[in-house]
Amino acid sequence: MTTIPAITPIPAPEPTTPGRATTDHTAPGHAAPGHAAPGHAAPDPTGPIAARAVDVVKTYGRGEAAVRALDGASVDIQRGRFTAVMGPSGSGKSTLVHALAGLDSIDSGQILLGDTDLGALSERDRTLLRRERLGFVFQAFNLIPALTAEENLALPLTLAGTRPDPVWQAELVQMLGLGARLRHRPAELSGGQQQRVAVGRALIARPELVFADEPTGNLDSRAGAALLTFLRDATRSLDQTIVMVTHDPGAASYADRVVFLADGRIVDEQVDPTAESVLSHLARLDAQVGG
């Protein structure tokens, strides 16, 4: 790749200069994606498919204690889009992204990543697939304490025995605002910085898909907004596909599309969500589930 589209850098450690249109990160619900980046057209809701779950069933435990965490979940993840997954606690959100990311096996159904059927892969092939084609950001404890930020960033590639493309790495570091922190160990980084390193690590191998399970769950609203903006911009300017689990309607509003899970099934979805629309949707869902 010769030209790297410019996206909004995240100021670090404190936001110093306001970004272009995304000035007020803290105002909830302001950032309908279509308005945030006027230079880009609103994404096409029926783009090519990056990953697909078909009738996925996943049961934990046996007999009396069995829990059907996923109960026939089907979802398409569109390429180049930022998809949010929402739903009540215990509805199977984490289970779904773990299954999509090949971190967990499923009982029945199918997970396709591009043309690859994850179910047909060996444990080793799934591991290789994770480090070459997928990225993952957890809620916390994303980094290896013994390695510096820079080493953590490059981890999937060094594990594969290669080195990151220096231009791309420099770009990521600059965008994530980590320049001054590269030689530090995780213990010497703030929570927000740690999560940004984690996001950088998820992106370093230019994966087809990045999953994030409540990546902003442990961050304050300012740091969270910065991270979300970065993720959204990554889908826009880098054509990166991102799937994010979140509880926060504000966070979901950064996404192009929200899918709602309840009792292990996709029950609804919304395109171009705003915080308000997501909130009312959730209220409706709660009423349905409760009633």
Place this chain on the structure above:
Amino acid sequence: MTPMWRLTLRNALAHRSRLALTWLAVALGVAFVAGSLVLTDTSSHLLDAQFRTTSAGVDLTVRSAAAFNSAMGVEVQRDPLPADLTERVDAVPGVARVRAVAAGAGQLQVRGRTVAPNGPTLVGSWGEAPFTAYALRAGHAPRGADEVVLDAATARQQRIALGDRITVSATTSHTLRVVGLTGIGGQEGLANSAVVLVDLPTGQSLLGLGSRVSSIEVLAAEGVAVPGLSARLTAALGTQYAVTNSQDAAAASADAAKESIRYLRIVLLALAGAGLVVGAFLIANTFGIVLTQRARELALLRAAGATSRQVFGSVVGEALLVGLAGSAGGTLLGVGAARALRGLARSAGLALPDGPLTVTGSTLGIALAAGTVVTLLAALGPARRAARVAPVEAMRASEPAPSAPRRGRLTTGWVLLGLAAPLLVAAGWMRSIAGVGLGAALLLVALVVLGPVLAPRLARLVGRPVERLGVPGRLARESTVRNPRRTAATVTALALGLALISFVSVLGGSVKAISAAGTEAIRADLLVQSSGEEMLGGLSPEVVGRVDRLPDVAVVSRARFGHWLDQGATSALAAVDPVTLPEVADITMTAGSLSALGNDGIVLAASAATERGLQVGDTLAMTFPRDGEQLLRVAGVMADESAQALSSRYILSLDGYARHYSEDVDATVYVKLMGGVDQSRARAALKAAVADFPNAQVRDQAEAAAGRAAAIEQVIGLVTVLLGFAVLIALLGITNTLALSIVERTREIGLLRAVGMTRTQLRWMVRAEAVLVAAVAVVGGIVLGLGLAVATLAALAADNPVVVSIPVGQLLAIVAVAVLGGLAAGLLPARRAAQLDVLASIATQ
């Protein structure tokens, strides 16, 4: 039971898988201790029983007087008694019956093959009860010059039946027909020995006694008090004869035989101690790690009101439980260990009797106490640290970083190191073995104290190549550096074991080099030596005669050895023929001459002469077994190399030897062939000439050197195998530490896997850590072992030049075995780590 105790018990049970290897380490160490005690007790017990049995019914024994009974575990031989003494003894009032005995050591050949029991082959004259405990099981008693009775056990083992012919040799050699098989005191035979019984005249002939006898056994008449009879016999016979209570004589013989067992016991217990010390590191580490992992729980306890003393008590209680359980298991294993040790010791050439094992109460007590005390001591440090956990730590989010060693501790360590190193050098220089011991002790303490500082630095250095493995290697190195105290304990334990092994190996190599030193002075073409490598030789004088008569042989010269007392301390001397020796060896005299020896002179090595301040013409007081203290004239002083060639610093002539010793056996016969004689042909002729003396081995110079080396190698081999046991425990320590730290790093491992580390990479990461720890220990251990060996050799060399021979091949083997051992130690934790479920690991708190 107080709640604290209940908690202790529950903790110990809940963490039993984490404590399993600790238990094993204690059990193995204790098994070694118990095994050593059981083995040596058993051997002593069997020897006692054996000597008691053979003299069961006899009241008094008359022998020639001797200045001392035994030296270095060998009973001295006494002069034979004149033939008419039996009648004189019989004539003393109060004597009911007497028996003249011919007894000594010999060899046995069956169907052309030498029967080599683990112990001696005893040649004796037959006797009936009540004098002896012999009890015929088949055939009849030996009568006449060609009959022999064999103990039933040997007959069974060698498949010898009545009517078979066997060759018995001592001073002379006879081929005899087996006419009877005997048991001894209810047993089939004597442990470890073959017993060959003939009638008295045949015995006298075999043992070269002529008409004389070895001893006279006396039965007191009915109603006669034995002590009184003893006094009367002594008065009647004179002071050149010794009258001993038979039980005392048996006890004295047993004591002589048990001397080597006492040494064995000390060596075994020292090695078992090494195992326990190494185990102590493992125990301390386990408790340290488990308690770190439980820090939050301990803090909660403290927050809930437990005093720090209660926390301390509960940890010590847990250690007590583990210690007791491990010691109990180890004591049980001890019996098996005793058997294994006996097998090992025997294969190293030590004569240990076979028989049922003796387990005494004190063995049980010592083993239990040793294991428990070691465990408790090892757990004290971790317990004190656990007691210091503050209640607020319950609220802390993350694990506390491992505490750095305190400044005071470091200062102490450096000061100790600063003292130890120069002390060792000075002690080596000044030939002070005590100084070397003190320096070694200081050095070890210093290294234990400084371990947490030194080990990570060394790991960083040694770990360079490991980084080649990429991220797994890098992480492996980081993880050894991350927790200095833990790494230090694991490394120190293994390094200690390896240091001891390399110490022994360098020492052994150098002793071999020393024993070979000077032998180039020997110019003999061939040597005839006793296969047993026994100190006091064992070749019948008949051997030298037969060799001398061969036409190819130009010169024979023989050498004998003997023990003497040097102001109470046992020492050794050699006896040579001053006339023929110069023809087979280049002897350098610095003063006087060999030919001046006569039968009352002695030649000293230069170093001995210097030590004692003696010159030619002075006299030296020596105590001999046969004639007590004598003054010998210093006839000459020889160069130290020449003394080394003769394996002794004190040289008598054969004539002098015959005055002071009753022994009539040669250690070595040096043979010089006629010019132009084919060596291999001459050798075959020699072999044929001495064929019926099975212990006579014909060797060339190289084989003689190998024979000397073999004895040293066997001992080194035994010690190394037993030290390997300590190394095994240390390797268990690596497994244990790694397995425990895997538990600690579960989340990190889950993350690595999620990000794309394959199982194979993960396994290599853990194995690399194990290998790295082993490698650090190898470097430390070998450097330490070498240093101590050099200092020790220097100190032991006294006035001789310091000889250090480093067996490079052996050291490389140690390196390879230790590194491979490290790899093996990492297998289990690596498998465990690879089996961890990715998601479950990430979810771990």
